[in-house]
Amino acid sequence: MSTVTIIGQGYVGLPLAQAAVHAGWQVYGLDVTQTLVDALNSGTSHVDDLSDEDIRSMLDKGYRATTDPAAISESDVVVVCVPTPLAESGGPDLTAVRQASSTISANLKSGSTVILESTTYPGTTEDVVVPLVESQNDLKAGSDFAMAFSPERINPGDQNYGIKNTPKLVGGLTDHCTQSAVRFYSSFVDEVVPLSGPKEAETAKLLENTFRHVNIALVNEMAKFCHEMGIDIWEVIRGAGTKPFGFMPFTPGPGVGGHCIPIDPNYLAYQVKSELGYPFRFVELAQEINNSMPEYVVDRVARLLNDQERSVKGSKILLLGVTYKPDIADQRESPAVPVAELLLGRGARVSFHDPHVTTWRLENQDLTVVPDLGVALDEADVVVLLQAHRSYDLQGIHSRAKVFFDTRGKSEGIKL
Numbered sequence: 525m526s527t528v529t530i531i532g533q534g535y536v537g538l539p540l541a542q543a544a545v546h547a548g549w550q551v552y553g554l555d556v557t558q559t560l561v562d563a564l565n566s567g568t569s570h571v572d573d574l575s576d577e578d579i580r581s582m583l584d585k586g587y588r589a590t591t592d593p594a595a596i597s598e599s600d601v602v603v604v605c606v607p608t609p610l611a612e613s614g615g616p617d618l619t620a621v622r623q624a625s626s627t628i629s630a631n632l633k634s635g636s637t638v639i640l641e642s643t644t645y646p647g648t649t650e651d652v653v654v655p656l657v658e659s660q661n662d663l664k665a666g667s668d669f670a671m672a673f674s675p676e677r678i679n680p681g682d683q684n685y686g687i688k689n690t691p692k693l694v695g696g697l698t699d700h701c702t703q704s705a706v707r708f709y710s711s712f713v714d715e716v717v718p719l720s721g722p723k724e725a726e727t728a729k730l731l732e733n734t735f736r737h738v739n740i741a742l743v744n745e746m747a748k749f750c751h752e753m754g755i756d757i758w759e760v761i762r763g764a765g766t767k768p769f770g771f772m773p774f775t776p777g778p779g780v781g782g783h784c785i786p787i788d789p790n791y792l793a794y795q796v797k798s799e800l801g802y803p804f805r806f807v808e809l810a811q812e813i814n815n816s817m818p819e820y821v822v823d824r825v826a827r828l829l830n831d832q833e834r835s836v837k838g839s840k841i842l843l844l845g846v847t848y849k850p851d852i853a854d855q856r857e858s859p860a861v862p863v864a865e866l867l868l869g870r871g872a873r874v875s876f877h878d879p880h881v882t883t884w885r886l887e888n889q890d891l892t893v894v895p896d897l898g899v900a901l902d903e904a905d906v907v908v909l910l911q912a913h914r915s916y917d918l919q920g921i922h923s924r925a926k927v928f929f930d931t932r933g934k935s936e937g938i939k940l
């Protein structure tokens with residue numbers, strides 16, 4: 525049996541570990557967080573898409589979480605899935621990638637394949653990871669060990685696309701490196717697509733996220749002026765979406781959230797600016813428009829209150845759904861936070877409900893979920909749907925709320 529160590533057991537690394545262990549690999553999940561490792565080894569999941577039962581079944585197949593880097597010295601493949609948050613400078617903070625690369629260097633055996641999956645700017649694999657992995661041993665990338673980049677495409681909460689049926693891109697340092705990484709992924713992914721090198725694979729990931737970012741900004745900007753012009757943007761998108769070629773529908777909303785869409789395009793913009801000296805204008809514009817959406821939502825709430833001869837100050841506003849995506853608990857970069865902060869800043873009495881969140885952390889305070897959704901709906905002056913979780917009865921909410929403002933366009937309420 526071949527062995528793989530997956531470094532970082534979060535939203536990306538844990539589902540990968542699950543896929544590999546069920547494909548017959550001996551899997552070590554290496555992480556720096558001891559409490560997380562202990563929880564995983566006792567059969568407890570911390571990721572939405574994996575249940576405790578999934579973890580137990582992984583353990584039955586031989587999966588082990590560990591903080592001991594010695595696992596790397598037993599491994600034929602080492603995959604890096606550590607976080608790459610946004611640094612103060614605007615580029616990715618590569619601290620965890622650097623740490624993981626040094627850990628690999630001190631433990632790597634000859635003939636292994638090292639793969640970076642963390643999202644980052646083009647050139648990271650060759651310019652940052654390779655020198656660090658080579659630094660504490662006599663091994664050379666491309667000859668003594670294989671090195672590749674393979675971007676993660678996980679979509680938490682997605683019921684249709686998972687690791688198996690989402691094509692996987694792979695760009696190795698050499699053809700041999702690419703082939704080694706392709707062999708690993710082919711054991712559990714239906715379609716693995718080789719690219720000519722790590723930079724192409726790194727940039728493909730950033731193109732995917734920038735494409736989404738820009739198109740969301742396009743419909744967000746259109747939503748604003750269509751509202752002013754009395755045109756239903758949702759019907760416009762539905763109409764345009766009937767074209768079977770050359771169009772892909774995106775929908776407006778209260779802003780973009782999560783780790784990827786609001787952050788990753790910055791990596792590319794940062795690199796273009798620092799290396800070439802000019803801006804990546806699409807990214808900057810998309811950022812500006814998408815960042816303006818929470819303010820726009822609050823402005824629309826103020827107008828709805830105005831229609832009732834009320835002010836924002838003192839009004840009861842109930843926010844429904846505060847996660848950045850439907851049907852998951854992940855709150856990272858959720859636009860619900862600036863919406864709440866802006867409303868609180870104007871003196872509104874803000875409460876929230878979310879089936880996946882009990883305590884919601886804002887800048888200077890924590891809010892606790894309303895104990896009874898029905899009572900909260902009766903009491904609120906305006907109910908704002910920010911995230912349309914599947915479990916919400918939108919028809920029932922619409923008929924019970926005094927004013928129902930639906931920023932997701934999913935109901936008969938007043939739409940964005």
Ligand SMILES: NC(=O)c1ccc[n+]([C@@H]2O[C@H](COP(=O)([O-])OP(=O)(O)OC[C@H]3O[C@@H](n4cnc5c(N)ncnc54)[C@H](O)[C@@H]3O)[C@@H](O)[C@H]2O)c1
Pocket residue numbers: 531532533534535536537554555556557560605606607608620621623624641642643644676677678679680783784
């Ligand atoms: N979450 C997503 O939907 C998603 C999708 C595509 C790509 N990505 C990318 O994948 C990467 C990982 O993201 P994530 O969402 O899984 O992050 P995460 O925060 O859920 O998990 C990262 C894990 O890495 C561990 N870690 C940090 N430094 C470490 C180190 N030096 N050694 C070992 N473990 C370490 C942390 O303890 C944590 O458990 C990021 O670059 C992200 O941009 C994420």
